[in-house]
Amino acid sequence: MRNYGYWKKRGVKEVQDKFPFQNIFQSLKTPLHLLLEERYRSFGKLYGVYEGTKPILVVAEPELIKLITVKDFHVFSDRRVLKLGDSTLDKMLSVQSGEEWKQTRSIISPTFSSGKMKKMAFLIKDTIESLIQNLEEAADKKEVIDCKKFFGAFTMDTIATCAFGTRVDSHKDPNNPFVKNARALFNTNLKLKQIFTLICPTLAGILGIRFISSNIVNFFQSITNQLVEHRQKNKERRNDFLQLLLDAHHSVQEDDEQSQETNSMDSAHGHEDEGKAPAWKPTMRNAWTHEDVVANSFLFFLVGYDTTASALSYAAYSLALNPDCQEKLIQEIDGVWKEHGGINYEQIGKMVYLDCVVSETLRLFSIALLMERVANEDYELGDTGIKISKGTLIQIPVYAIHHDPDYYPQPDVFDPERFLPEKKKDRHPYSYIPFGAGPRNCVGMRFALMEAKLCLAQILRTFRFRACAETREKLDFYIGQGLLQAKKVPLQVEKRADV
Numbered sequence: 343m344r345n346y347g348y349w350k351k352r353g354v355k356e357v358q359d360k361f362p363f364q365n366i367f368q369s370l371k372t373p374l375h376l377l378l379e380e381r382y383r384s385f386g387k388l389y390g391v392y393e394g395t396k397p398i399l400v401v402a403e404p405e406l407i408k409l410i411t412v413k414d415f416h417v418f419s420d421r422r423v424l425k426l427g428d429s430t431l432d433k434m435l436s437v438q439s440g441e442e443w444k445q446t447r448s449i450i451s452p453t454f455s456s457g458k459m460k461k462m463a464f465l466i467k468d469t470i471e472s473l474i475q476n477l478e479e480a481a482d483k484k485e486v487i488d489c490k491k492f493f494g495a496f497t498m499d500t501i502a503t504c505a506f507g508t509r510v511d512s513h514k515d516p517n518n519p520f521v522k523n524a525r526a527l528f529n530t531n532l533k534l535k536q537i538f539t540l541i542c543p544t545l546a547g548i549l550g551i552r553f554i555s556s557n558i559v560n561f562f563q564s565i566t567n568q569l570v571e572h573r574q575k576n577k578e579r580r581n582d583f584l585q586l587l588l589d590a591h592h593s594v595q596e597d598d599e600q601s602q603e604t605n606s607m608d609s610a611h612g613h614e615d616e617g618k619a620p621a622w623k624p625t626m627r628n629a630w631t632h633e634d635v636v637a638n639s640f641l642f643f644l645v646g647y648d649t650t651a652s653a654l655s656y657a658a659y660s661l662a663l664n665p666d667c668q669e670k671l672i673q674e675i676d677g678v679w680k681e682h683g684g685i686n687y688e689q690i691g692k693m694v695y696l697d698c699v700v701s702e703t704l705r706l707f708s709i710a711l712l713m714e715r716v717a718n719e720d721y722e723l724g725d726t727g728i729k730i731s732k733g734t735l736i737q738i739p740v741y742a743i744h745h746d747p748d749y750y751p752q753p754d755v756f757d758p759e760r761f762l763p764e765k766k767k768d769r770h771p772y773s774y775i776p777f778g779a780g781p782r783n784c785v786g787m788r789f790a791l792m793e794a795k796l797c798l799a800q801i802l803r804t805f806r807f808r809a810c811a812e813t814r815e816k817l818d819f820y821i822g823q824g825l826l827q828a829k830k831v832p833l834q835v836e837k838r839a840d841v
């Protein structure tokens with residue numbers, strides 16, 4: 343049964359399937375980023391699509407995005423409902439809705455405050471050192487590296503230490519039980535296209551996915567149990583997420599820092615009015631259980647591993663193909679190094695060109711291709727006159743907005759200077775949303791930026807990335823995924839002779 347005409351009747355342009363479920367088949371055939379760009383060109387910033395018979399409104403107009411994600415957040419606080427049918431996994435922040443989500447978010451947000459991130463930067467230092475050693479071996483052998491593998495090992499080590507208090511070198515020690523389980527999780531049971539369902543469950547909704555094997559959940563549950571027991575028995579504390587989540591229920595009244603503050607780390611990525619949606623205030627917190635701790639450590643691992651590894655791979659690739667930008671970044675890094683004798687959390691927050699490089703990477707390669715919200719009541723969309731019924735799904739095509747030549751002339755060119763403060767101020771802030779927007783944006787943004795910036799600053803002090811025969815001018819991406827996932831990012835690393 344088709345529902346065509348639903349949007350037309352409401353005065354909205356619509357994409358009609360030529361045959362039932364064409365939209366779904368198309369998204370499994372064409373890379374989603376290309377589909378989103380093509381529709382943006384043909385239908386503009388406001389149009390309707392159908393997922394089977396379900397009408398979806400696609401909104402790409404920055405002022406309307408701000409309305410939906412911030413000003414009228416009370417109507418659009420949820421994503422599409424995705425119950426995984428597992429009592430632990432259903433406690434993950436990203437799949438919760440309504441009051442449950444508010445309570446969990448109120449507990450989790452402070453764990454990402456800048457004070458906590460600063461302490462966590464010390465843990466990341468060790469994992470960067472392992473990465474540098476691994477890159478050094480590759481440079482000595484003049485190997486072609488797949489950046490995704492090296493940065494994937496680095497982000498896995500980082501999440502292992504920050505979320506599970508477990509020190510591993512997954513590049514050198516692939517048989518470590520943590521690494522084996524993590525790899526099994528990503529390679530088999532939880533394909534990357536399904537991971538995105540955690541932050542934007544489009545494909546899960548379409549395919550009716552129920553995933554994540556209980557063996558793997560049990561493994562992570564059991565290591566968390568052992569760690570908690572060990573820390574309690576030995577009165578041991580560590581500056582990691584596990585500790586912060588464990589402390590959360592003891593410090594119910596403590597700081598709600600993240601929803602209030604913005605800092606230099608957020609830079610172009612956060613929006614000033616984020617977290618200040620008029621109708622949203624952190625609610626009273628209920629008891630925070632051991633299951634909540636396990637679920638959310640696990641979630642950080644799921645969403646923090648591949649996203650940041652991809653961001654670093656795309657940054658390395660862009661710098662290798664744009665040596666002028668790489669030299670400019672190296673100059674900034676060397677300058678800071680000379681002045682401070684190294685680069686730590688404080689310095690990366692002040693490095694303007696480093697921020698431009700990371701921002702431009704996340705624009706050109708918008709890792710989360712789209713965002714979703716659901717209307718929890720009937721609603722009229724700003725002054726468009728469009729009436730949205732309760733339950734309607736809204737999609738925000740992030741990748742297409744980031745490639746709009748009106749905001750970003752020559753959108754396929756890597757040009758970090760677009761993000762210099764004087765250029766940024768001329769653009770609508772909601773035309774740049776790599777971490778989403780509003781109180782439901784990426785809670786891990788600050789951590790991801792810190793991790794990526796610290797890593798880039800440290801490795802470019804030792805190496806340069808170089809394109810090689812295997813490096814393609816255009817990357818090849820997996821199809822049917824909500825995440826922009828390159829198949830391979832081959833490059834060479836060269837040890838710097840000038841330091």
Ligand code: HEM
Nearest residue numbers: 436541642646649650653710777778779782783784786790
């Ligand atoms: C470059 C890296 C990353 C990118 C591009 C990214 C992007 C996103 C996006 C677009 C969303 C949806 C936001 C919205 O709907 O408005 C999201 C949600 C989320 N992200 Fe990230 N993310 C990254 C890294 C991380 C890391 C490292 C963590 C944790 C350690 C994390 C944890 C989360 C969580 C828990 C949510 C769900 C928030 C909620 O529902 O309240 N992300 N992310």
